[in-house]
Amino acid sequence: MAIGHQTWPPTYAFAGEDYITHGLATWWSAEAVERSLRNTTVLIAEDEHGAIGTGNIDLRAATAIIWKLYVVQHAQGTGAGSALLTELVHLAGGAAVRLEYTDGNTRAARFYAAHGFTEIKREPSDRPGWPDTVWLERSIDDIPGR
Secondary structure, X not given: OHHHHHHHXXXXXXXXXXXXXXXXXXXXXXXXXXXXXHHOEEEEEEEOOEEEEEEEEEOOOOOEEEEEEEEOHHHOOOOHHHHHHHHHHHXXXXXXXXXXXXXXXXXXHHHHHHOOOEEEEEXXXXXXXXXXXXXXXXXXXXXXXX
């Protein structure tokens, strides 16, 4: 929960305070985190001071879905996000992996593109003024050395 509450405000400042408040209540509440722990595989990245990032992957369908990948601001650029993403993709065991990011999060767009993910669709927000959701996929054929 702490990682979500540290990362969401600076990450989604472009989308507005209502978006951030809704996202924290929806995805980072105690209930949401407990549900995530029950239904997905959750990884935590740590440094000498404690948790610096988290990611999770849902392996229940033919296509795996990464629902969260966040690294606290002071640890961004250290390789923690890449390490989390690499391990999450590995956990998919060769299945295609999908994930989504919020349109306007250019840092996420660049990060995922650099890791072999390509856009497959966009979903408009159901709330006026909120950004679209951009869905990406990386197939087994996109993994270097395969």
